[in-house]
Amino acid sequence: MDARDSADAAELDASAARRHFRDPHVRGLRQLTAHDQIVRDTVMNTPGVRQVLAATALQVQGYSPGRRPRR
Numbered sequence: 001m002d003a004r005d006s007a008d009a010a011e012l013d014a015s016a017a018r019r020h021f022r023d024p025h026v027r028g029l030r031q032l033t034a035h036d037q038i039v040r041d042t043v044m045n046t047p048g049v050r051q052v053l054a055a056t057a058l059q060v061q062g063y064s065p066g067r068r069p070r071r
Helices: 003-021 037-044 049-063
Strands: none
Touching: 003 049, 037 049
16 A cells, blocks of 8 residues: 555545534534534533544554553
8 A cells, every 4th residue: 555545545434434423404504614612512422422532542552553442
């Protein structure tokens, strides 16, 4: 797998997560960004997001040279 394949895989993972966790009906958030605390709180309180973030962190650690993920 070269760097381009890796980037394509990361893009696929990100787009899949956006589709899965997207909630376009949350009023008042549409014009806000991740710089706004209410957006971050809403995302982190979405069921399943914390588990996906934890799994992603382990995956990133697994690809880091000289690092091994904790079990």
